[in-house]
Amino acid sequence: MVVKMKNNKKYFPFAFLVAALVVSLPLYAQDKAETKLPNIIYIYADDLGYGELGAYGQQKIKTPHLDEMAKEGIKFTNHYSSTPVCAPARCMLLTGMHGGHAYIRGNHELGGFEDSNERGQMPLPGSAYTIADMMKEAGYVTGMVGKWGLGMYNNAGNPNEHGFDYYYGYLDQKQSHNYYPTHLWENGKWDSLRNPVMSVHRPIPKNSPDSAFDYYKGKDYSLDKMGEKAISFIRENQSRPFFLYLPFTAPHLSLQAPDAAVAEYIGQFEEQPYYGDKGYAPCKYPLSTYAAMITLMDKKIGAIMQLLKELDLDENTLVMFSSDNGATFNTGGFNPSFFNSNGGLRGAKQDLYEGGIKEPFIARWPGKIAAGRTTDLISAQYDLLATLNEITCQQKLKTDGISFLPELMGNTAKQQKHHYLYFEFPEKGGQVAIRCGKWKGVKSNMKKDKSAAWEIYNLAFDPKEEKNIAAQHPALAKRFEKMMRKEHMPAQLAEWEFILATDKK
Numbered sequence: 077m078v079v080k081m082k083n084n085k086k087y088f089p090f091a092f093l094v095a096a097l098v099v100s101l102p103l104y105a106q107d108k109a110e111t112k113l114p115n116i117i118y119i120y121a122d123d124l125g126y127g128e129l130g131a132y133g134q135q136k137i138k139t140p141h142l143d144e145m146a147k148e149g150i151k152f153t154n155h156y157s158s159t160p161v162c163a164p165a166r167c168m169l170l171t172g173m174h175g176g177h178a179y180i181r182g183n184h185e186l187g188g189f190e191d192s193n194e195r196g197q198m199p200l201p202g203s204a205y206t207i208a209d210m211m212k213e214a215g216y217v218t219g220m221v222g223k224w225g226l227g228m229y230n231n232a233g234n235p236n237e238h239g240f241d242y243y244y245g246y247l248d249q250k251q252s253h254n255y256y257p258t259h260l261w262e263n264g265k266w267d268s269l270r271n272p273v274m275s276v277h278r279p280i281p282k283n284s285p286d287s288a289f290d291y292y293k294g295k296d297y298s299l300d301k302m303g304e305k306a307i308s309f310i311r312e313n314q315s316r317p318f319f320l321y322l323p324f325t326a327p328h329l330s331l332q333a334p335d336a337a338v339a340e341y342i343g344q345f346e347e348q349p350y351y352g353d354k355g356y357a358p359c360k361y362p363l364s365t366y367a368a369m370i371t372l373m374d375k376k377i378g379a380i381m382q383l384l385k386e387l388d389l390d391e392n393t394l395v396m397f398s399s400d401n402g403a404t405f406n407t408g409g410f411n412p413s414f415f416n417s418n419g420g421l422r423g424a425k426q427d428l429y430e431g432g433i434k435e436p437f438i439a440r441w442p443g444k445i446a447a448g449r450t451t452d453l454i455s456a457q458y459d460l461l462a463t464l465n466e467i468t469c470q471q472k473l474k475t476d477g478i479s480f481l482p483e484l485m486g487n488t489a490k491q492q493k494h495h496y497l498y499f500e501f502p503e504k505g506g507q508v509a510i511r512c513g514k515w516k517g518v519k520s521n522m523k524k525d526k527s528a529a530w531e532i533y534n535l536a537f538d539p540k541e542e543k544n545i546a547a548q549h550p551a552l553a554k555r556f557e558k559m560m561r562k563e564h565m566p567a568q569l570a571e572w573e574f575i576l577a578t579d580k581k
Contacts, residue, residue: 126436152451157457164180166223174456174498181500181502185197208239224243242309243261269296302324310383332365402432430541449486497511515552532549
């Protein structure tokens with residue numbers, strides 16, 4: 077885990093950083109134009125499955141800008157979220173820790189859905205050291221636009237207290253179930269939007285008239301606001317190194333999108349209205365709306381990529397894209413099988429099978445990352461802190477991650493590899509998973525069965541995890557057991573503790 081605390085931060089002069097970057101990264105040309113610290117943009121989708129981009133095989137949803145980004149950069153085929161739900165995935169991404177070490181390991185909700193009861197999730201402690209903290213130390217201006225999910229403006233989880241100079245978006249992830257909220261938050265202040273109060277989990281009777289669906293519409297669409305704020309942040313900071321963390325809320329339910337965006341898909345699919353009987357907002361065109369939400373996010377990303385070119389920042393900006401976990405299960409009017417959302421992989425959101433944690437990951441950096449590459453490097457989102465640490469040439473941090481910068485740059489011979497990836501998830505019965513080369517071990521239902529047996533899969537021959545071969549590999553099961561005991565540390569909450577203390581040897 078990261079041990080460097082905020083009260084011990086060491087700030088490095090900008091000139092030293094530039095000099096160190098030139099010396100330690102020979103991939104940069106030795107001229108003034110190339111010695112700038114690169115801008116970093118990390119875009120994070122919400123509940124986007126492995127198979128929901130054209131670059132990863134999607135046939136029905138249009139994602140031309142992300143597909144182009146993959147053609148112009150590198151595409152990872154063995155990249156994993158740190159855990160299969162929202163809040164802990166964000167914690168682990170930002171702090172560089174896996175599920176056995178992270179402070180936040182589940183969606184511990186506080187308050188309710190109403191504006192008057194908005195309290196967010198379990199807050200990230202003030203002592204936590206984040207990517208944004210690190211980037212500020214490197215001389216970057218730091219911004220975040222999107223879903224936070226790690227606390228509120230009035231507690232230790234305030235994003236402005238965790239390294240972000242600027243913040244705009246949803247603090248409480250329950251509020252993000254509504255794409256037409258009454259407000260978003262900007263640097264701890266309520267930003268009123270032109271939307272009525274609505275309960276997005278309120279169903280309507282079947283065969284309701286079209287007017288009943290209008291209740292779930294407003295004037296200010298949150299993705300539009302996020303796109304505007306991201307563009308403004310880039311424009312305002314174009315003359316200095318910036319780090320922008322952009323966790324969009326699409327395509328997380330509810331199914332809501334502007335009529336014009338939905339109209340692009342109406343008529344392409346056979347679909348029936350959704351009346352809200354499985355949670356989230358009713359929607360007249362559920363399939364068209366889901367596709368429209370992803371395409372609209374893709375357009376926002378395309379606008380950012382175009383802006384970088386207009387401002388002459390393109391060649392000095394590393395842009396990355398991934399998602400927090402796999403596509404959600406069959407709920408809220410969403411049909412994952414129709415879109416093959418998880419790419420045929422087993423499981424979905426809340427599962428440690430591949431469909432719940434294997435994610436698209438694309439990186440683009442003209443002149444640094446060769447175009448059109450695909451890599452099967454086994455990596456995880458908790459590697460991001462180590463990667464940005466190497467890019468900015470700072471003091472090494474103790475983290476569960478490994479920098480994948482060599483792989484990005486094509487220096488595959490110098491790329492250090494994980495001996496294994498560790499996943500621990502206390503929800504949906506308590507689960508553990510380990511990816512070790514071609515082997516994958518999974519334990520489920522551990523809260524009820526502390527001695528649950530390992531399932532073992534050979535992903536080289538069985539990427540869909542259809543054949544459990546644990547009986548043929550008892551020695552491998554013992555290895556996985558030792559890895560679990562080694563990696564698990566006591567959780568902050570009793571509800572997250574499902575591995576017996578006696579198992580820790």
